[in-house]
Amino acid sequence: MKLQFKKTSEEARKAMCQAAVNIDHASQRGFEEIKLAQDQISKFTNHDHVKIVNSGNSAILGIMSAFKGRIMIPDQGGWIGFKNIAEFLGLKTTEVQTRLGILDPEIVANAIDNYNPEALFITSFAGYIAEQPVKELYEVCIDSGVFLVEDASGGIGDRKNHVGNGEHAHVIVASTGSPKIVNVGNGGFISTNQDEIFKRNKTILKILKADPITCSGISVEIKNAPSILSKTITACDFVKKEFKSAIYPDKRGITVAIKTDEPWKLGYLLRKRLNIEGRSMITVCPRYERVMADAVCLEIKNLDISCLENDHLSRIIQITIEEMDNVSI
Ligand SMILES: Cc1ncc(COP(=O)(O)O)c(C=O)c1O
Known part of the structure; x- marks a missing residue:
């Protein structure tokens, strides 16, 4: 038996080659490729505003830079970047108790009362192992005025719409690196309906932006x-x-x-x-x-x-x- 590591589709690789050939830095600066990828991502996350960045960690850094208050994260089954990037930015973090990674909305509600965080960061699947109750957690966050940021690196394209769905998250971030569900080998994105959040972190988003070649890959690969x-x-x-x-x-x-x-x-x-x-x-x-x-x-x-x-x-x-x-x- 020969097992193969997850590959980027041939169509996406061809689209990236074509983007590299077409690119005209002087006039277009890749605007078309970026716009096309943003529109595709919007269709999947049901969010109107999208920023494409150069990695999943950049997406987390980009969105965390918009916050000044405490960040709440699961005590296990999250992404290590949540902790590391919050520490890098000097943000306080609180770990919420889980059952082997799965958050209980009632425990989260109590923890929010006790610690008053600005945002809760979760992944669609606790440890990639088991689905989080994203909709219920979103309702708790709405009730208490906390931003829910869902890292949907493992959850884009859910046909059940339980995860990676902007109707149940203020912000969705994702890596489109390897090996991810949108498997371009590079890149990531942030999507939201609250674009005022992007105004708070304009400079860092400019610094972290993705190249048009990655954007072309995302436009094609996200369809898979x-x-x-x-x-x-x-x-x-x-x-x-x-x-x-x-x-x-x-x-x-x-x-x-x-x-x-x-x-x-x-x-x-x-x-x-x-x-x-x-x-x-x-x-x-x-x-x-x-x-x-x-x-x-x-x-x-x-x-x-x-x-x-x-x-x-x-x-x-x-x-x-x-x-x-x-x-x-
Ligand atoms: C859930 C999750 N979020 C974010 C990242 C970081 O993505 P990137 O490697 O594109 O920075 C990873 C990487 O494995 C991940 O598993």
Whole structure:
């Protein structure tokens, strides 16, 4: 079995080549490419205003720069950049208690009362493992005048509209780097309906802006997001049902986390056997970006779409079971 790392589609790569050939820095400065990508992103996030930047972390830096008050984040299953960038900007952060990454809207409401944050930063899927109750969290944020910022790097193109949907988030940020759902290899974006927020951080957004080539890639690759996201979720469901110790087996996710008493040993053995073109599809936990429990994660989201068929997945399951048996001997 040969596993392939997630690839940018051929159409998107061609569009980027064409943009590089067409570019006329003196007259156009890539305005057309930027506008087209902004319009495409708007269609997906249901937000009217979009800024395209050079990475997902730039998107977080861009939006956090608009805040002066406290930032609230989950105590696990968030993105490490939330903490690091807040610290870089000198913003205070509060970690809200979760159940293995999933936020409880009632606990969030109490934490907001106690700490009075300006914004809550979450990812669409806690640790990429399980869907956050984004709509319920948005309602809590609306009631208490807090900005909800959803990092939808793993959640663009949700056909159910539960995640990555601007109707349930004041701001959506995403990475379009590799390996993401909009898999251009570079770039990121911020979208919102409250464009006054972009006026607060104009300078930094100018500094972080994406090049027109990346924008051309996004315009094309984002059209594949619904199919890539739904196939990845279906593949995770297929894998999860084979493991009694899977975390959140009934929730949608794009990574499969399996509890184990020997995460380092199992992770080491699986890395040797489940290698995707020299890159890893295994994450060992406890880890803030996934889950703070002893577990290994099978990063199904890193696989190319061509490897999400049942025969590849069955082989991944078989190898994982074999190595789980080996560590328990
Ligand atoms: C959820 C999430 N947000 C943001 C980022 C940062 O994206 P980038 O590498 O484009 O800066 C990542 C990177 O893996 C991520 O997983």
